Amino acid sequence: MRKALFQSKVLRLMASLALLASLMSVNTACFMFFHQPKVPDKLNK
Numbered sequence: 001m002r003k004a005l006f007q008s009k010v011l012r013l014m015a016s017l018a019l020l021a022s023l024m025s026v027n028t029a030c031f032m033f034f035h036q037p038k039v040p041d042k043l044n045k
Helices: 002-027
Strands: none
Touching: none
């Protein structure tokens, strides 16, 4: 039980970090602030 809870928290943290890294890479892809690409819907899932 305790191991599963720890594993769940670690995996949730890794998913959050992956989302943050992908959002930063999408937002820095274009230097023009008015032409930012949309974040794909599958990225938020």
